[in-house]
Amino acid sequence: MSFDLIIPIIITLVGASTPILIAALGELVAEKSGVLNLGVEGMMLIGAVVAVAVMLTTGNHYLAIICAAGASACSALIFGFLTLSLSANQVATGLALTILGTGFSALFGQPYTGQAVPLLRSPFAPELAQHEVLRIFFGYSPLVYFSLIMVVAVWWFLQRTRWGLILRAVGESDHSAHSIGYSVLGVRYLAVAFGGAMAGIAGSCFPFILTPQWVERLTSGRGWIALALVVFAAWKPFRLLAGAYLFGLIATMELYAKAAGGNFRILPSELWAALPYLATILVLVLISMRRQGSTSAPACLGRPFVPSN
Amino acid sequence: MLFKVEKRPVPSQTMVYLTPVLAVLVTMVLGAIIFSLMGYDGIAAVREIFFTPILNTLKWQDLAVKAAPLILIGVGLAIGYRANVWNIGAEGQYIVGGLAATGVALATHEMTGWYLLPLMALAGIAGGMAYASIPAFLKVRYKVNEILTTLMLTYVAVQLLNYLIFGPWKSPRSFGQPQTVLFNADQTLPYIIPGTIVQAGAPIAVIVALVAWFLMSRSIFGFQVRTVGTAPNAARYAGFSANQTVWLALLIGGGMAGLAGMLEVSGPFGRMVPQFPTNYGFTAIIVAFLGRLNPAGVIIAGLVLAITFVGGEVAQITIGLPFPAVGIFQAMMLFLLLAGDFFVRYRLRRVVTAASVKPASEAAE
Amino acid sequence: MTVKNARAMISRRTALKIGGAAAALPLIGSRAFAQQDTVKAAFVLIGTPDDNGWNYGHDQGRIDMLAALGEDRVETTVVTNVPEGPDSERVFRELAQQGNDIIFGTSFGYGDSMLKVAPMFPDTKFEWCTGYATAPNLSIYNARFHEGRAVLGTIAGMMSETGIGAYIGSFPIPEVFMGANAFHIAARKKNPDFVTKVVYVDSWFDPAKEADAARALIDQGVDVITQHTDGPAALQVAEERGIIGGFGQGADMSAFAPEAHLTSIIDKWGPYYIHAVESVLDGTWEESSSWEGLAAGEVVIGPYNPKIPEDVVAEAERVRLGIIDGSIHPFAGPIVDTNGNVWAEEGDIIDDGEFWADSAWYAEGMEA
Structure with missing residues (x-):
């Protein structure tokens, strides 16, 4: 391997990281409001299959992405209705959502397997997008730029807006927020729907950036990595960006090292594969140690809210 | 609105038992309608998925085999969930339990004797417990959320399995395929009902579930666990610390999942293979909820899930129902059950005047 | 998680014989077996027929068989x-109980289950694809895909400009x-410095990672890519990057990559399925081990992309025909690892x- 590879590696790792980043941003907002939705993998699959179906029918990438976001948001609202209005257990409901998404996407996607899907390529002129060096800035799919904009937007929303403050208050202390007069459930519904929409867009990254096709279980477990990433990033958007690219770097470097041949494999490949999960656990422990026993998880995460009026 | 939602003074016992039944029934009706609209024979689908496995006696052995690990893991999880400890990594504990039993089996492969299986069972339980003790330690010592750590560790366990099966444990006699040698006769569970494929796993699962049911409902221990779950502060006065509960809940859940792993690898599998993780650990979470976190209920719930798996295969063979349909049925059933939970704690009451009706958003709370 | 690609090879010599038929279990009635007018055949797949690869190939074989023998x-x-694993055991038993005369298990990992179920249904014929052990009512069959790989290697060796090819697999x-090895050895015959990165x-199963x-x-530096995983993921990247090309695996995948798709190895199980089902019809089915390749038409090289120069096509054809008539062998020496x-x-x-x-090695010039 040589330095010439730095730019190609960055291009590949950004692509690999983008769906995880987008899905994790959505989950971050949901979790900040106090809702743990384990159905990310299922929602991503729904998004991916809807994106392919709409793309192959209409030929419009952006319409496909919007429909993917809408479909996944609808599935998230099923989750929301059960966990919020009916205060059902979030863990079980999230798992059920993943089972539903896996089954639905496999069934709905059957007519679309075996067809190539056009990629959503860089919006910039070829002189920029394919330039040897400048492609590091201009060579990406619009979905990549969207993910970066959303990192800033989510940070700005959570830290700088009144609505963000309310959302965090709902996640940290639902009863206080309720007693001040905020609609805890209303906020959480919106957060869950946003999480679903983002998971759907993340799903559309698979056929539009990574591998332009539909096939059952296309996302192969990336939804669970997104869940890990939210924790790894300690619920902070910019750390989420860094974490997503770090996870992407681990996965990408492994492949580039293998492709380089020779003795580049320092660790058994199983350890590489387990690394993101082990790192996430380590980060959880470190956060807790630094703060003397309090994790940075939203205080109400996973707890149903029942007003005590 | 003609009805008003109000909280029941005490959770309805009738509803506790009625809602799972209703969830299954409504799933059948909705499923029949949805799949008919999609152009399949919806009624036949429901018949094949839910009734054929019960009516065809040849299928009973399959139900027993498929339900056993679900019940075993489900019971362990149910006890933990009662205490508000959310172990969702039973899949990982099941894998590590199976690996521990495999390790013993490979080390004693040249040996014979009745003690091999008990030894493997102990190893399986210990393996599952050891793996679950990681999140327990992190929760007690560092207050790290066990939902996240147990989930992460599941993926680590899969990699551990791959490492062993492609590396040190690969059989020299399987032409390079990633699998261990077949366990010897004394390392393989005996068939207990002649002429069927039912091995010792099924009765063990039922016995363990019944013992757990007795402990949970009739012993001080069960009372303590339930108290910790519902009222942690009260439990502290009763001399039962939250930390002890975390340890106990995870060790029980991990131990049972580990035992299930051992029973599977020494039973239906007969050797360790890469396909060993079959999602039993995740499906058991559904089983625990469908069984109302009650060990006796888990037995029934385990059977219901097994019916949908076995029936799903029948439906594919007889009426050509696509495989993913089974997942949709299962998800629907769980959604309806979780929705039904609401009616355990709340009831609808007719209201006389419109003036007393609450806004919908509040009423839904 | 399921195993998608675990397929092994077997020759008649190395097949294990599983001891005499275990006594039939009492729960199944026994039917006399002889010449019959109709046959019920069942196919157990690890995925769905629309995967454009392994499962698609088996389903096409079934369709060819139906066309040849008649749906009546x-x-x-x-x-x-x-x-x-154990879940498949249930399916094999269910299919046998439903009265299927012959059941094809099309993945390596079904073996333990088939070996358990076969003795319970002595009148049902079982066929284990890529298996390594037979029984009185259990045959094994496989295809010599590596013969097709030798043809691909020939094309890669001649067309690659960088002299570096790649082989993507799921697991070793x-x-x-x-x-x-077959791919690489053939490529080296055309370009002695050819390198294959494995x-x-x-x-x-992870298309995005592929x-x-x-x-x-x-x-x-790789400019010719071949993959041992199902699906067109790698080929589509070859198309996107505009390299010299790649190959379809299991089926023609030119729809996914019209420019990059040089040719394909097509699995044709039809001839074997016709033979197996026909032998059940006329009562001549017997325990056997089949491992056919290009010669029997079980491995077929798909259409060549028009962009391949004529001399390359001619050479690829020479290798293909040579393997068919036995004058060329994919593993002809000298071979050094x-x-x-x-x-x-x-x-x-x-x-x-x-x-x-005994093949856990790579020939000289391969990088893994």
Whole structure:
């Protein structure tokens, strides 16, 4: 391997990281409001299959992405209705959502397997997008730029807006927020729907950036990595960006090292594969140690809210 | 609105038992309608998925085999969930339990004797417990959320399995395929009902579930666990610390999942293979909820899930129902059950005047 | 998680014989077996027929068989998404109880289940694809895909400008060793400096990771790519990057990559399925081990992309026809591995069966 590879590696790792980043941003907002939705993998699959179906029918990438976001948001609202209005257990409901998404996407996607899907390529002129060096800035799919904009937007929303403050208050202390007069459930519904929409867009990254096709279980477990990433990033958007690219770097470097041949494999490949999960656990422990026993998880995460009026 | 939602003074016992039944029934009706609209024979689908496995006696052995690990893991999880400890990594504990039993089996492969299986069972339980003790330690010592750590560790366990099966444990006699040698006769569970494929796993699962049911409902221990779950502060006065509960809940859940792993690898599998993780650990979470976190209920719930798996295969063979349909049925059933939970704690009451009706958003709370 | 690609090879010599038929269990009635008018045949698949690869190939074989023997004489059932391991045991038993006369298990990991179920239904014929053990009512069958790989290697050796090709696999299993070596050895005959980079994605199913592996390889000079995983993920990256090309695996995949798709190895199970079902019809079915390749039409090289120069096509055809008439062998010496061990001297060949039983090595010039 040589330095010439730095730019190609960055291009590949950004692509690999983008769906995880987008899905994790959505989950971050949901979790900040106090809702743990384990159905990310299922929602991503729904998004991916809807994106392919709409793309192959209409030929419009952006319409496909919007429909993917809408479909996944609808599935998230099923989750929301059960966990919020009916205060059902979030863990079980999230798992059920993943089972539903896996089954639905496999069934709905059957007519679309075996067809190539056009990629959503860089919006910039070829002189920029394919330039040897400048492609590091201009060579990406619009979905990549969207993910970066959303990192800033989510940070700005959570830290700088009144609505963000309310959302965090709902996640940290639902009863206080309720007693001040905020609609805890209303906020959480919106957060869950946003999480679903983002998971759907993340799903559309698979056929539009990574591998332009539909096939059952296309996302192969990336939804669970997104869940890990939210924790790894300690619920902070910019750390989420860094974490997503770090996870992407681990996965990408492994492949580039293998492709380089020779003795580049320092660790058994199983350890590489387990690394993101082990790192996430380590980060959880470190956060807790630094703060003397309090994790940075939203205080109400996973707890149903029942007003005590 | 003609009805008003109000909280029941005490959770309805009738509803506790009625809602799972209703969830299954409504799933059948909705499923029949949805799949008919999609152009399949919806009624036949429901018949094949839910009734054929019960009516065809040849299928009973399959139900027993498929339900056993679900019940075993489900019971362990149910006890933990009662205490508000959310172990969702039973899949990982099941894998590590199976690996521990495999390790013993490979080390004693040249040996014979009745003690091999008990030894493997102990190893399986210990393996599952050891793996679950990681999140327990992190929760007690560092207050790290066990939902996240147990989930992460599941993926680590899969990699551990791959490492062993492609590396040190690969059989020299399987032409390079990633699998261990077949366990010897004394390392393989005996068939207990002649002429069927039912091995010792099924009765063990039922016995363990019944013992757990007795402990949970009739012993001080069960009372303590339930108290910790519902009222942690009260439990502290009763001399039962939250930390002890975390340890106990995870060790029980991990131990049972580990035992299930051992029973599977020494039973239906007969050797360790890469396909060993079959999602039993995740499906058991559904089983625990469908069984109302009650060990006796888990037995029934385990059977219901097994019916949908076995029936799903029948439906594919007889009426050509696509495989993913089974997942949709299962998800629907769980959604309806979780929705039904609401009616355990709340009831609808007719209201006389419109003036007393609450806004919908509040009423839904 | 399911195993998608675990397929092994077997020769008649290395097949294990499973001892005499175990006594039939009492729960199944026994039917007399002789010549019959109609046959019920069942196919157990690990995925769905629309995967454009392994499962598609088997389903096409079934369709070819139906066309040849007539739908009035053969009734087929297909069970999809059957996991390997104990879950498949149930499916095989159910199919036998439903009165199927012959049941094809089309993945390596069904073996333990089939070996358990077969003795319970002595009148039902079982066929284990890529298996390594037979029984009185259990046959095994496989195809010599590596023969097709030798043709692809010839094309790669002649067309590659960088002299670097790639082979993407899921895990290091025997068939991958065999296919990768056949590809590389053939390429080296055309370009003595040819290098084949072997990369495992370490996952049974992960199209996005396969695509990223292809990107990593192309970024490091690879201009001809071949993959041992189902689906067009790597080929689509070849198209996107505009390299010389790649090959379809299991089926023609030119729809996914019209420019990059040079040709394909097509699995044709039809001839075998026709033979097996016909022998049930006329009552001549017997325990056997089948391992056919290009000659029997079980492995077929698809249409060549028009962009391939004529001399390359001619050479590829020469190799294909040579393998068919026996004048060319994919593992003809000299063959030396990366550690300098000599596996075949000049003028020797490595027998396919021997290779399969002991093939955890890479020929000189391969990088893994």
